Amino acid sequence: MKEVVVISGKGGTGKTTITAALAYHLQDRCIVADCDVDAADMHLIFSNKTLEKRKFFSGKEAVVNRDLCKNCGLCQEKCRFDAIISLSNYKKVDPLSCEGCGLCYHICPYNAITMVDRLVGDFYISDIRTNTKMVHAKLLPGGENSGKLVAEVKKESRLQAEKMQKNFIIVDGSPGIGCPVISSLSGADIALLVTEPTMSALHDLKRVVELLKKFQIPSACIINKSDLNNNISAEIKEFLLENEISLLTEFTYNKNFIHAVKSGQAINEYDPFYTKETIAEVWNQLERIINKK
Amino acid sequence: MYKIAVASGKGGTGKTTVSTNLSHYLAQTQAVLLADMDVEEPDSHIFMQGQLWQEKKVYKEVPTLIEDKCIACGKCKEVCAFNAITMLGKRVLFFNELCHSCYSCIELCPVQAIEMKPQKLGLFTQINDKNLTFLEARLDIGQEQAVPLIKQSFDFIAENIPAEIGIIDSPPGSSCPVVETVKNCDFVFLVTEPSPFGLNDLRIAVETVKLLKKDFAIIINKDDGEENIIRDYCTKENLELLAAIPEKQSIAELYSKGSLIYQSDADFLAEIEKIAEKVTTLMRRKR
Amino acid sequence: MKIAVSTVGIEKDSKLEPRFGRADYFVVYDTETKEYSHIDNKEVQETAHGAGPQTSQKVFDAGVNVVLTGNGPGKNAFQVLEAGNIEMFICKEDISAEEVISKYLNNELEAFKN
Numbered sequence: 001m002k003e004v005v006v007i008s009g010k011g012g013t014g015k016t017t018i019t020a021a022l023a024y025h026l027q028d029r030c031i032v033a034d035c036d037v038d039a040a041d042m043h044l045i046f047s048n049k050t051l052e053k054r055k056f057f058s059g060k061e062a063v064v065n066r067d068l069c070k071n072c073g074l075c076q077e078k079c080r081f082d083a084i085i086s087l088s089n090y091k092k093v094d095p096l097s098c099e100g101c102g103l104c105y106h107i108c109p110y111n112a113i114t115m116v117d118r119l120v121g122d123f124y125i126s127d128i129r130t131n132t133k134m135v136h137a138k139l140l141p142g143g144e145n146s147g148k149l150v151a152e153v154k155k156e157s158r159l160q161a162e163k164m165q166k167n168f169i170i171v172d173g174s175p176g177i178g179c180p181v182i183s184s185l186s187g188a189d190i191a192l193l194v195t196e197p198t199m200s201a202l203h204d205l206k207r208v209v210e211l212l213k214k215f216q217i218p219s220a221c222i223i224n225k226s227d228l229n230n231n232i233s234a235e236i237k238e239f240l241l242e243n244e245i246s247l248l249t250e251f252t253y254n255k256n257f258i259h260a261v262k263s264g265q266a267i268n269e270y271d272p273f274y275t276k277e278t279i280a281e282v283w284n285q286l287e288r289i290i291n292k293k
Numbered sequence: 294m295y296k297i298a299v300a301s302g303k304g305g306t307g308k309t310t311v312s313t314n315l316s317h318y319l320a321q322t323q324a325v326l327l328a329d330m331d332v333e334e335p336d337s338h339i340f341m342q343g344q345l346w347q348e349k350k351v352y353k354e355v356p357t358l359i360e361d362k363c364i365a366c367g368k369c370k371e372v373c374a375f376n377a378i379t380m381l382g383k384r385v386l387f388f389n390e391l392c393h394s395c396y397s398c399i400e401l402c403p404v405q406a407i408e409m410k411p412q413k414l415g416l417f418t419q420i421n422d423k424n425l426t427f428l429e430a431r432l433d434i435g436q437e438q439a440v441p442l443i444k445q446s447f448d449f450i451a452e453n454i455p456a457e458i459g460i461i462d463s464p465p466g467s468s469c470p471v472v473e474t475v476k477n478c479d480f481v482f483l484v485t486e487p488s489p490f491g492l493n494d495l496r497i498a499v500e501t502v503k504l505l506k507k508d509f510a511i512i513i514n515k516d517d518g519e520e521n522i523i524r525d526y527c528t529k530e531n532l533e534l535l536a537a538i539p540e541k542q543s544i545a546e547l548y549s550k551g552s553l554i555y556q557s558d559a560d561f562l563a564e565i566e567k568i569a570e571k572v573t574t575l576m577r578r579k580r
Numbered sequence: 581m582k583i584a585v586s587t588v589g590i591e592k593d594s595k596l597e598p599r600f601g602r603a604d605y606f607v608v609y610d611t612e613t614k615e616y617s618h619i620d621n622k623e624v625q626e627t628a629h630g631a632g633p634q635t636s637q638k639v640f641d642a643g644v645n646v647v648l649t650g651n652g653p654g655k656n657a658f659q660v661l662e663a664g665n666i667e668m669f670i671c672k673e674d675i676s677a678e679e680v681i682s683k684y685l686n687n688e689l690e691a692f693k694n
Contacts, residue, residue, distance in 0.1 A: 001674075009334070010304060010305060010334065011303050011304015011305035011306075011465055012303070012304050012305010012306060013305060016490065038302075038303070038465070038466035038467065038468060039302055039303035039304075039465075039466065039490070039493075039494045039497070040493075041303075041489075041490040041493055041494070044489045044490060044493055058628045059374075059628045060374060078396070078400065080393075080394060080395050080396055081395075096472055096476070096504075096505070099393050099395065099440075100374055101374045101375070101393055101395030101397050102372065102374045102397060103372075103395055103396060103397040103400060103401075106372055106397065106400075106401055107400065107401075138497075139466075139467065139468060140467075141467045141472070141497065141500050141501035141504050142467070142468065142469060142472040142501065142504065143467075143468060144468055144469050144628065147628075148625075148627075148628045151599075151602055151625075175303075175304050175465070175466075176304075176333055176334065177333065177334070178333055178437065179437060179629075182654075183602075186598060186599045186602070186651060187597075187598040187599060187650070187651070196549075197549055198548065198549040199336070199339050199549070199550075199551055200309070200334070200336035200339065203334075203336060204334060207434075215651055215652070216651075216652075216670075216672070225545070228542075228545050228546055228549045229546060229549035229550060232549060253542055253545070258488060258515075258517075258540075261488045261489060261490060262487075262488055262489065262522075264489060375629055375630055376627055376629060376630025376631070376633055376634050377630060377633075379633040379634070379636065379637050379660050380637070381637070381640055381660065381663055381664045384663065386633070386659065386660060386663060388630065388633055388656045388659075390656075391629055391630045391633075391656065435655070437629075
């Protein structure tokens with residue numbers, strides 16, 4: 001079983017669009033995993049039917065038991081996150097400020113505080129219209145994206161791939177360069193970088209490549225909207241060359257990409273000619289790199 | 294200062310485009326702050342000129358062991374909720390980047406063998422360009438705690454920057470760093486694009502902002518001028534649609550070069566004017 | 581000497597798990613007794629942050645001398661393992677714990693450097 005993880009660093013470069021295209025190309029040969037839990041969008045293109053929904057807990061939060069609280073104020077004095085709110089005759093915890101450290105729980109002289117599991121999101125396994133399954137998740141507002149939810153999505157997608165004997169897992173990776181993206185890259189056979197010729201995207205690309213080197217994950221790149229700025233496009237290509245990363249293809253600024261998303265289709269479904277062929281070729285190259293490994 | 298957060302559910306919708314252009318436009322007539330709180334990947338500086346005014350290192354408090362006092366009882370490791378303390382036999386190891394500076398270990402150590410010392414978390418950069426003050430908060434690589442840096446940024450702004458209007462470029466998403474940013478602002482502009490992805494992410498952003506009980510208005514970027522799902526959504530949910538920046542390749546090109554767009558695109562300018570007018574109304578209401 | 585391999589299961593033919601900190605299990609081989617045992621690391625999965633140091637601590641407490649894993653431990657885990665004088669090696673193949681161990685014993689694995 002091989003894992004292809006699509007990442008971009010900067011948002012809005014077309015990461016999800018390319019992931020969806022690969023998943024559409026492979027149809028029932030792959031399991032799809034959406035690790036972009038901050039902005040989980042893959043289900044908009046593929047969703048068919050939710051098979052399973054689980055609540056996802058991570059970390060703790062403090063809760064004050066009103067009956068035991070003597071309103072002494074020690075918790076409020078010691079809390080470093082200003083998470084304790086004073087009400088007329090007892091204290092309350094503001095869950096959006098509480099970081100779950102448990103100091104108040106340890107020091108409360110009346111044992112009026114308990115630590116409870118914090119609900120941070122929902123986790124789904126769905127049937128999708130390419131005759132396979134997708135594992136995805138949604139973070140609640142203010143929920144912390146710690147990489148744990150991402151790890152859970154990946155783990156479940158591996159289980160599904162094993163159970164259904166699929167050869168590939170196509171992963172929509174997390175954005176940025178922090179803990180969630182490291183989690184989404186863990187165990188990857190190849191990382192596909194989707195970038196665009198803007199100064200901020202190039203900046204992020206460089207940081208993501210640094211990360212990949214550290215984890216020794218092979219990578220390949222697609223430049224999206226490549227005609228937006230030819231100078232930066234050239235700079236990206238030079239950077240790829242220096243780092244021995246193959247450029248699989250370039251897409252010029254193309255309104256079809258927007259139209260495809262608007263009609264809830266993958267780009268190679270919307271345009272069954274040029275784009276379909278290009279994506280097929282991208283996949284062939286990816287497969288070659290994976291097998292060479 | 295009246296602070297307006299510019300936020301979006303997902304990255305790449307045009308948050309930075311709106312905040313940089315709006316703040317420059319407003320600064321033609323008044324003192325304005327532009328703050329980049331996208332602490333992991335701040336990139337508004339690309340659009341800035343002017344004089345570097347000051348750089349300031351930002352610290353967080355982390356524990357350090359007073360070895361001759363430690364009795365290796367393991368209490369600190371036991372109470373640390375963030376797994377920032379490990380014990381190998383009698384040796385205590387602290388992992389500073391995991392530390393939330395909650396002080397539990399210090400407060401609960403039975404022999405006062407722990408003290409706090411500052412560790413560098415990131416850097417503030419302040420640039421002054423006539424009426425416009427720019428503040429960038431950048432997290433050091435390897436540091437994971439965006440929230441304390443954002444908190445300190447707002448303290449820094451309150452102490453150092455006298456402008457009456459603040460435009461705050463928020464981190465993307467809906468997790469803790471966004472919550473911390475929006476909590477500290479008076480009003481929110483939500484930037485989105487007319488696609489099912491944009492709508493899905495906008496819904497989450499609206500949910501977040503409502504949870505924080507903040508007033509907000511919506512700005513469409515890459516608007517195709519047709520009836521679209523964002524316009525429908527705003528009508529249906531009775532949300533204020535403030536401006537719609539047209540979908541034009543020329544705008545994207547200007548952005549990619551790091552140029553200010555309102556200076557050379559009339560359509561864009563018209564939308565920025567609408568947003569600026571809203572800012573003026575909000576300020577007047579405040580007074 | 582005790583060798584621990586990050587794995588997806590508890591048997592010697594369980595596959596190598598590429599992640600260190602978030603591995604569910606470690607299969608442990610004792611070169612003196614030639615016996616296999618395992619460490620259950622599932623509980624560490626419940627932690628949102630700092631899985632690396634926690635896992636390292638478990639491995640240390642089990643008296644392990646050598647860790648074999650896929651990606652290589654993260655910075656924090658590395659620090660603990662190093663402080664505990666535990667050697668680290670990486671294996672990029674999708675093979676069983678037993679096979680990884682024999683590769684290590686034949687000096688075919690690359691030492692992990694941070």
